[in-house]
Amino acid sequence: MTGKQFTSVWLREPRKAASPGLSREEIVRASIELLDAEGLAGLSMRKLGAKLGAGATSIYWYVAHKDELLELVYDEVWGEMTMPEDVGWREAASVLAYSMRQVMLRHPWSADLLGRLPALGPNAMRVASGMRRMFRQAGFEGLDVDYAGSTLTAYVYGRTLPEIAWNTSMSDREYDPDEMRKMVLTAARDYPDMLEGLDFDAYDDPSAIQAVAFDFGLVSVLDGLERRLPA
Amino acid sequence: MTGKQFTSVWLREPRKAASPGLSREEIVRASIELLDAEGLAGLSMRKLGAKLGAGATSIYWYVAHKDELLELVYDEVWGEMTMPEDVGWREAASVLAYSMRQVMLRHPWSADLLGRLPALGPNAMRVASGMRRMFRQAGFEGLDVDYAGSTLTAYVYGRTLPEIAWNTSMSDREYDPDEMRKMVLTAARDYPDMLEGLDFDAYDDPSAIQAVAFDFGLVSVLDGLERRLPA
DNA sequence: GGCACCTCTCGTACAGTGTGCGAGTGCATT
DNA sequence: AATGCACTCGCACACTGTACGAGAGGTGCC
Numbered sequence: 001m002t003g004k005q006f007t008s009v010w011l012r013e014p015r016k017a018a019s020p021g022l023s024r025e026e027i028v029r030a031s032i033e034l035l036d037a038e039g040l041a042g043l044s045m046r047k048l049g050a051k052l053g054a055g056a057t058s059i060y061w062y063v064a065h066k067d068e069l070l071e072l073v074y075d076e077v078w079g080e081m082t083m084p085e086d087v088g089w090r091e092a093a094s095v096l097a098y099s100m101r102q103v104m105l106r107h108p109w110s111a112d113l114l115g116r117l118p119a120l121g122p123n124a125m126r127v128a129s130g131m132r133r134m135f136r137q138a139g140f141e142g143l144d145v146d147y148a149g150s151t152l153t154a155y156v157y158g159r160t161l162p163e164i165a166w167n168t169s170m171s172d173r174e175y176d177p178d179e180m181r182k183m184v185l186t187a188a189r190d191y192p193d194m195l196e197g198l199d200f201d202a203y204d205d206p207s208a209i210q211a212v213a214f215d216f217g218l219v220s221v222l223d224g225l226e227r228r229l230p231a
Numbered sequence: 232m233t234g235k236q237f238t239s240v241w242l243r244e245p246r247k248a249a250s251p252g253l254s255r256e257e258i259v260r261a262s263i264e265l266l267d268a269e270g271l272a273g274l275s276m277r278k279l280g281a282k283l284g285a286g287a288t289s290i291y292w293y294v295a296h297k298d299e300l301l302e303l304v305y306d307e308v309w310g311e312m313t314m315p316e317d318v319g320w321r322e323a324a325s326v327l328a329y330s331m332r333q334v335m336l337r338h339p340w341s342a343d344l345l346g347r348l349p350a351l352g353p354n355a356m357r358v359a360s361g362m363r364r365m366f367r368q369a370g371f372e373g374l375d376v377d378y379a380g381s382t383l384t385a386y387v388y389g390r391t392l393p394e395i396a397w398n399t400s401m402s403d404r405e406y407d408p409d410e411m412r413k414m415v416l417t418a419a420r421d422y423p424d425m426l427e428g429l430d431f432d433a434y435d436d437p438s439a440i441q442a443v444a445f446d447f448g449l450v451s452v453l454d455g456l457e458r459r460l461p462a
Numbered sequence: 463g464g465c466a467c468c469t470c471t472c473g474t475a476c477a478g479t480g481t482g483c484g485a486g487t488g489c490a491t492t
Numbered sequence: 493a494a495t496g497c498a499c500t501c502g503c504a505c506a507c508t509g510t511a512c513g514a515g516a517g518g519t520g521c522c
Contacts, residue, residue, distance in 0.1 A: 011417060021499070045480065055501040057481070066480065115393040118400070120418045129424040136428070143430055143440075144447070150390065151448035158389025159381065162346040169349070186242060187351045193360040197367070199374055209374070216375070216459070217382035224455030228447070252470070276509065286472040288510070297509065 009068045010075075010120040022054060024062050028072050032107075035073065039168070040109040070113060075121025077103055077110045083130035089138035090222055093152060096131065097218050100156045104164060111164040115157050139229045148225050155221045163210050177203040240299045241306075241351040253285060255293050259303050263338075266304065270399070271340040301344060306352025308334060308341045314361035320369035321453055324383060327362065328449050331387045335395060342395040346388050370460045379456050386452045394441050408434040 030051050034043050045066065049056035063069045082099040084092045104110050119128070128149070135148045180203050188194035202209045261282050265274050276297065280287035294300045313330040315323045335341050350359070359380070366379045411434045419425035433440045 008418075011414060044478080046478090049501090057502080058500050060481070061499060115389070116396045122421075125419065125422050125425065129419075129422040132427070133424045136424075142428060143433065143443075145428060147444045147447040148451075150393075150444055151386070151451055154389030154393075154448060155382070155386050155452070156389065157392065158346070158385030158387065161388065162381075162385075165347045183242065187239075188356065188360075190353075191356045191360040193364045193367075194356065196363070197373060197376060202374065212374075213378045213381055216378040217385060220379075220382055220455030220459055221386070221452055222455070223458045224451030224453070227454045228451055275507080277507090280472090288473080288512095289471050291510070292470060 008118045008120050009063075009071045010118075010122075022052060022058060022062060024072065027052065027059060027062055027069070028076060031069060031073050032076060035109045036107060040112045043109075067117075071117055071121065074110070074113045074117050074119070075123045077107055077113070077123075078119065078121065078127055079123035080106075081123075081127050083127050083134075085130070089134050090226070092134045093222055093225075094218065096127075096134075097152060097156050100153070101160050101214060104160045105167070108164045108168055111161050114161075141230060144228065148228070151225060152221060155217060159214055159217055163214075166206075175206070239349045239351050240294075240302045241349075241353075253283060253289060253293060255303065258283065258290060258293055258300070259307060262300060262304050263307060266340045267338060271343050274340075298348075302348050302352065305341070305344045305348050305350070306354045308338055308344070308354075309350065309352065309358055310354035311337075312354075312358050314358050314365075316361070320365050321457070323365045324453060324456075325449065327358075327365075328383060328387050331384070332391050332445060335391045336398075339395045339399055342392050345392075372461060375459065379459070382456060383452060386448060390445055390448055394445075397437075406437070 027048070031043060031048060034048060034051060045059055046056040049059060052059075059069070063072070080099075080103045082095055084095045087095075104114065119125075131149045131152070132145055135145045138148075140148050181200055184198075184203075185195075258279070262274060262279060265279060265282060276290055277287040280290060283290075290300070294303070311330075311334045313326055315326045318326075335345065350356075362380045362383070363376055366376045369379075371379050412431055415429075415434075416426075
């Protein structure tokens with residue numbers, strides 16, 4: 001996971017291809033199934049090999065190390081994102097942001113990859129490239145095109161990541177709003193500012209609140225970007 | 232790392248205290264030294280024990296598992312952040328955002344913790360509480376106070392996290408702007424939109440560009456939040 | 463003094479991890 | 493028939509977090 005030096009699967013030629021047994025596609029597909037079912041910690045080379053009816057180390061013929069495999073599945077995640085064309089930039093940016101969030105929530109393990117691995121795969125490039133086109137069409141110029149793009153994705157990462165962490169930490173225990181309220185009160189007991197104006201009803205439907213919070217921030221970010229447009 | 236059920240060091244009473252040998256403080260201090268020197272992957276209970284002149288498993292008297300230890304060091308990170316008082320909210324928010332970024336860059340391993348672990352420690356509470364006060368003083372009301380806060384931190388996380396990932400992946404090889412330009416050209420060869428208006432000089436001083444990008448987004452986010460204020 | 467108890471340390475062991483190495487298999491080409 | 497390539501995989505290594513239980517040292521009570 002922690003990179004030793006800068007390389008990427010996407011910067012070197014893949015194996016010759018035309019193999020009878022395993023294949024990258026098959027390996028990636030099985031990995032994603034395992035990841036969706038058991039999370040990032042549940043993906044081990046041995047388990048993956050077993051799922052494929054192969055030895056663990058056979059995978060290393062197709063992939064240099066686990067990190068490369070993760071880069072491959074990572075790009076599949078990008079492949080699920082919607083980058084709309086032929087609509088106004090605000091609309092396009094909104095749709096993209098919502099779709100990023102949906103994809104991340106659908107594949108919680110992707111939160112551990114997003115922003116950590118180099119995003120140089122074809123799907124990531126498609127999205128990044130569409131986003132650049134979108135912001136250029138909006139009127140941004142020069143480096144601002146990239147600044148705007150990274151501002152948008154930064155917000156979506158940063159907002160969705162804790163949401164996912166929270167979901168996963170909750171998923172194995174049934175959620176009890178009352179217990180939660182009690183917990184918050186305990187944690188905040190010495191911090192009056194944390195309680196002032198706190199809406200306790202919010203804990204009844206946390207995912208609804210999360211959605212509203214996401215939208216609030218997204219609108220703010222888009223408004224802020226709009227102000228940066230050259231007159 | 233992946234939580235089984237929702238608990239936190241901060242929600243249970245610590246050990247009685249008054250111990251002759253080790254102590255939580257000492258353990259946390261040594262952990263941070265190890266983390267700063269070798270990163271998250273470099274922190275193992277055995278290494279930590281060795282550094283403390285103790286057995287690896289002795290640590291488990293003070294801490295239930297490694298995750299609890301991480302929660303403790305995590306809160307120390309929050310302790311390094313500056314939450315200014317008695318200044319206008321925009322100024323306060325800027326200072327806080329910059330200080331979050333600085334702290335993260337100073338402790339790159341914190342990027343793997345931020346947003347993943349529950350932030351219920353005293354230092355995290357101090358910052359969160361100050362931030363709520365700040366946004367309430369700015370004029371936000373009700374849930375908007377929290378929405379504004381999480382928008383700001385989301386941006387800072389999301390922006391700084393990839394920056395850190397990039398730094399760490401670069402740190403072990405000397406950075407060569409020319410090689411980098413070549414790499415980008417290779418990765419983007421089939422995506423004309425990625426090259427259009429690309430500023431190749433940017434690769435000469437990447438950290439300067441990162442700082443400018445951070446500021447661009449921060450100003451945008453603050454502008455956007457300002458527009459959400461009730462008239 | 464003797465005994466019980468509590469606090470704290472730590473060696474050992476277990477079940478797992480990623481992956482380097484080298485032997486082995488089967489097919490295609492010469 | 494022989495050579496070589498594409499591919500598989502068992503084994504081994506060094507490492508991880510941590511459960512368990514034995515033991516050490518101190519304190520308080522009878």
